[in-house]
Amino acid sequence: MLAVYFDQPGDPSNLYLKEVAKPEPGPGEVLLKVAASALNRADVLQRRAQYHPPEGASNILGLEVSGHVAKIGPSCQGPWKEGQPAMALLAGGGQAEYAVVPEVCLMPIPSGLTLTQAAAIPEAWLTAFQLLHLVGQVKAGETVLIHAGSSGVGTAAVQLARLAGAIPLITAGSQDKIEAVKKLGAAAGFNYKEEDFSAATLEFTKGAGANVILDCIGGSYWEKNVACLALDGRWVLYGLLGGAEVHGELLSKLLAKRGNLFTSLLRSRDKKYKAELVSAFTQQILPHFAQDKPRALRPVVDSVYPLKQVAEAHEYMEQNKNLGKIVLEVASGLGSQ
The missing domain is CATH 3.90.180.10 (Medium-chain alcohol dehydrogenases, catalytic domain)
Structure with missing residues (x-):
């Protein structure tokens, strides 16, 4: 063959x-x-x-x-x-x-x-299902911040979050992508090239932050992720497109939020x-x-x-x-x- x-x-x-x-x-x-x-x-x-x-x-x-x-x-x-x-x-x-x-x-x-x-x-939707439900334990009414929201996993996660009664927010690299994913059910989208997604998430949630963050970026996003993570929130890391190194007080800032950091792979x-x-x-x-x-x-x-x-x-x-x-x-x- x-x-x-x-x-x-x-x-x-x-x-x-x-x-x-x-x-x-x-x-x-x-x-x-x-x-x-x-x-x-x-x-x-x-x-x-x-x-x-x-x-x-x-x-x-x-x-x-x-x-x-x-x-x-x-x-x-x-x-x-x-x-x-x-x-x-x-x-x-x-x-x-x-x-x-x-x-x-x-x-x-x-x-x-x-x-x-x-x-x-199969891979994209099973990954999104696993991240949201088995790892992130998403609940109806919660806010979910989905990085790379226009990707295969991202577009699946938006739809699955809506199906679960949650409120999906996304990051993406262009306004066209954001508008397209809004049609799939995203409540809001933030262009990471032009605005601070962390501040925008806090503004959207009136300061409460995201209950679940699906993150395939990693190192370069850690500080903003922790800043917009809700108290007792779940940060689910499943990729390192933004690097593996972390510089700064990750643990103290995560501890202050009583945050949960989960990592997950499917393959x-x-x-x-x-x-x-x-x-x-x-x-x-x-x-x-x-x-x-x-x-x-x-x-x-x-x-x-x-x-x-x-x-x-x-x-x-x-x-x-x-x-x-x-x-x-x-x-x-x-x-x-």
Whole structure:
């Protein structure tokens, strides 16, 4: 099969399609013929050798896919049959013609969504669900500040916060992005390039601050995060796009707020955790994607690239221009090499 490959870490130009062995499903696994795979920051970091796959995971990029079941491995006990459409959460291997998936990480595709749209759900939405509910313990009426609010995780978190009865606020790098995410349910948005999001959050909440902060930025935001964190608030750190170093009195300032700092990753979680997360999401959230429901949830797809243009897709992500997800079409996106 063809898969996205790079011989050495570096910039997007190192990416190309290579013929590799087609994987075989083991016990409890399903082989999926991939239709589409969404791009994630983890793919960019892995390409740079800054984020390695968990032990035992495929070295091929790609953490979320949609497609059709091609083969059922031994010992599978789930409802899946060959030919069924599905979407899946992966620890790696999605940017290829075929991917092996633990059957517990497969999900049905909501009615009315295309395979391209479905590919934008698993990693982004499961991450947002995990951050808000399992880690952040969000409650109705609480204010949630979501950094990178126009990203795949951000646009999912805004909609999930609204579904939970919370009030989502976002940061983003342009007014156009802010206005677009407001249409998804954000109560307000702050352009981090032009204003102090911490002061703006405190003004919006009349001094109370944000009960939950979803933060993929890290070091460069710590002081402003603590400043606008509510008493007993939960600061959930899940990325370090703004660096890992902290200079200053973080602990004393966090202690004064009785603040809680949580850290969370999804890719490195074990199969049992992911199975429980997928099950909870499938039962509690997937029904809300039904397009006949008022305020139905929807994945936001910014752009679609054929797989052979994976380098261009990486370049576009690094420009931070996307609103929502960048999707690679696999089944129809190979073309001549």
